[in-house]
Amino acid sequence: MNDMRSGNFRTFDPAREAGAEPPQPRGNSLRDRIRRAETAPQPAAPAQPDSAASGAAPSPSGYVHQPQPGPAADPAPPPATAPTPTPASTPASAPAETLARTADAASPRLGEAPPRPSDSVPRSEPRPPEPVAEDEDSSENAALPLGVVLEISGAGSMIAIDLQRLSECADDKDPAVAMAGQVGSQIKIRVGNSWLIASVRNQKQDRKAGSILADIDFLGEGKEEKLTGRLFGFKRGVTRFPVPGAMVYPASTRDLKQVYASDGRSAVTIGKVFPTKDIRAGLYVDAMLGKHFALLGSTGTGKSTSAALILHRICEAAPEGHIVMIDPHGEYAAAFKQTGIILDVSNLQMPYWLMNFQEHCEVLLTSNGNDRQTDADILAKALLKARQKSRLAEQMSKITVDSPIPYLLSDLSTAIKDAMGTLDKATNSAPYMRISTKLDDLRSDPRYQFMFSGMLVADTMKEFISKVFRMPADGKPISIIDVSGVPSDITSTVVAVLSRLVFDFAIWGREGRTTPILLVCEEAHRYVPNEKNADGNTVGTILSRIAKEGRKYGISLGLITQRPSDLAEGVLSQCGTIISMRLNNDRDQEFVRAAMPEGARGFLDAIPALRNRECIICGEGVAIPIRVSFDNLEEIKRPASEDPSFVELWSQAGGEEDIVERTVTRWRSQG
Ligand SMILES: Nc1ncnc2c1ncn2[C@@H]1O[C@H](COP(=O)(O)OP(=O)(O)OP(=O)(O)O)[C@@H](O)[C@H]1O
Numbered sequence: 001m002n003d004m005r006s007g008n009f010r011t012f013d014p015a016r017e018a019g020a021e022p023p024q025p026r027g028n029s030l031r032d033r034i035r036r037a038e039t040a041p042q043p044a045a046p047a048q049p050d051s052a053a054s055g056a057a058p059s060p061s062g063y064v065h066q067p068q069p070g071p072a073a074d075p076a077p078p079p080a081t082a083p084t085p086t087p088a089s090t091p092a093s094a095p096a097e098t099l100a101r102t103a104d105a106a107s108p109r110l111g112e113a114p115p116r117p118s119d120s121v122p123r124s125e126p127r128p129p130e131p132v133a134e135d136e137d138s139s140e141n142a143a144l145p146l147g148v149v150l151e152i153s154g155a156g157s158m159i160a161i162d163l164q165r166l167s168e169c170a171d172d173k174d175p176a177v178a179m180a181g182q183v184g185s186q187i188k189i190r191v192g193n194s195w196l197i198a199s200v201r202n203q204k205q206d207r208k209a210g211s212i213l214a215d216i217d218f219l220g221e222g223k224e225e226k227l228t229g230r231l232f233g234f235k236r237g238v239t240r241f242p243v244p245g246a247m248v249y250p251a252s253t254r255d256l257k258q259v260y261a262s263d264g265r266s267a268v269t270i271g272k273v274f275p276t277k278d279i280r281a282g283l284y285v286d287a288m289l290g291k292h293f294a295l296l297g298s299t300g301t302g303k304s305t306s307a308a309l310i311l312h313r314i315c316e317a318a319p320e321g322h323i324v325m326i327d328p329h330g331e332y333a334a335a336f337k338q339t340g341i342i343l344d345v346s347n348l349q350m351p352y353w354l355m356n357f358q359e360h361c362e363v364l365l366t367s368n369g370n371d372r373q374t375d376a377d378i379l380a381k382a383l384l385k386a387r388q389k390s391r392l393a394e395q396m397s398k399i400t401v402d403s404p405i406p407y408l409l410s411d412l413s414t415a416i417k418d419a420m421g422t423l424d425k426a427t428n429s430a431p432y433m434r435i436s437t438k439l440d441d442l443r444s445d446p447r448y449q450f451m452f453s454g455m456l457v458a459d460t461m462k463e464f465i466s467k468v469f470r471m472p473a474d475g476k477p478i479s480i481i482d483v484s485g486v487p488s489d490i491t492s493t494v495v496a497v498l499s500r501l502v503f504d505f506a507i508w509g510r511e512g513r514t515t516p517i518l519l520v521c522e523e524a525h526r527y528v529p530n531e532k533n534a535d536g537n538t539v540g541t542i543l544s545r546i547a548k549e550g551r552k553y554g555i556s557l558g559l560i561t562q563r564p565s566d567l568a569e570g571v572l573s574q575c576g577t578i579i580s581m582r583l584n585n586d587r588d589q590e591f592v593r594a595a596m597p598e599g600a601r602g603f604l605d606a607i608p609a610l611r612n613r614e615c616i617i618c619g620e621g622v623a624i625p626i627r628v629s630f631d632n633l634e635e636i637k638r639p640a641s642e643d644p645s646f647v648e649l650w651s652q653a654g655g656e657e658d659i660v661e662r663t664v665t666r667w668r669s670q671g
């Protein structure tokens, strides 16, 4: 779309940056030690996977390997050379949906540590465009150490990475090995007969040794398959730490497949794990929705499209789901025409009497300070009177100003006027007039008819709830509430009413079967703003409450925002899963950092450098922090948020008068 050759615009061809060559390695002791480890003919050589028991002996490099518990090792001294690929008939190509196929976690094909030349499984000829699973078997780089552990502490540790090995790996055809050692990449460390997986948090130069020092965060550990040395059965958390001197290896795509394989819980897949070509990234639905989620990212990074993608996948997996999406820009109607219902001012028909007293105040009171309290008292009395007049009220033992009981707007108006009539001369009638005038305004203004229409007096509460909460879902589990046409002075009240209905429905329904509801809120910073931007709106209060207590009642909150630092304090930390796309602003990054778990730090530093459509996910919804490139979402499922092409549109002439004419007409008629 952005054809830069349109009109008078030139294409821009950036010159290649000079000096981008990887640093040249110098001879250094780390390198020697690694080389010695690589070529050592002893079973203790760290590159040899079946040296399960060999670690007890100090390696020839001088590093002490982890003492190996367990059964005696297979003492066969493996050759130091990498396996030669032979054109063979076998191994199945990489599974496209690794995540779905967890059960065979123990399968030796799924996770592999340094390959053994003696491995009896025939290899296929490496073919670059083919799935990585085949290629990686022949990756010599994956079998050779990359560095060594220097220091250990609880959550992480420091390693030294050999510069030359780093640049050798950078050329590897397995993208996971090619990334190994770089910030945000994964590496593995052998401990006893298991493998630790860690992510690289940062890098700094060690001038003296001529190598690179890096802090790493441990992600979890997997067992080592006895015969092949491959990783399997990966679990989050670490039970046994390495000792300084343990060798560090690149984690290959095969290893990562094991790491990111689903643990059997229901998941939806949304993209690929970076940097691999074929590992599917999944979100555990129960864990993600059970503790709320936040989707963050600067403008244009792809939040809305990613939100649509995630919701589409959830809807496909849960056709009987109940999802309510608050859509302030009217973007999502385009995305969910087929799988959801679209409610906007033309068909929302939200009865005014569903508002509680606070929400009535927000809409009907125009005064501030002491006057506001006076007006609120008057409104409370009149509202109660109006509600009590309802036929429904006769059957009820108790009615309050908050009861969702239909009343006539004319009854409310009359109640206010009656109260004014009983005043003595000395009492100021201005408060009564203020409320009365505002009420009349709302009743007569066509823009408010979706809510303040005399036609909405019928008791439609059950129908309204069924429609909005998709009960039954009828194959359309999501309702898009397009509030873009709602007059801005009451938008936040409309969102408040809808959110509170979700909450109240869950509270009053807790006796029976729980019906979980997901409430997704775009531009969440508008509705749950921080103290600085707080305007005391009821919507902030109810959304914060849902964030804190919703989980207990089966309500899940999905907050989407480009300004996490403007969200109310504490709301972000209530989100168990954080999906962060690129964030350009320092303050926003800080906020996300504070809300994310410690182990995700290596990934966090990548946040400012993410490409569009890429994200970091951490928390409950994923086994370990994960960098994902989202799938391409089909055009008909995308929200209507396409970036306009200035170049293209500014190159076309004609039809301008019509455009202005049409716009002005619609503007004037407010439709
Ligand atoms: N997964 C995807 N598949 C296809 N297109 C995508 C994907 N993600 C993003 N895009 C494209 O990127 C552009 C911007 O995406 P989007 O509108 O979702 O960004 P945003 O972060 O929501 O922006 P804003 O903050 O302005 O709302 C759109 O043109 C969209 O079509």
Ligand SMILES: [Mg+2]
Binding pocket: 303, 304, 305, 641
């Ligand atoms: Mg958006």
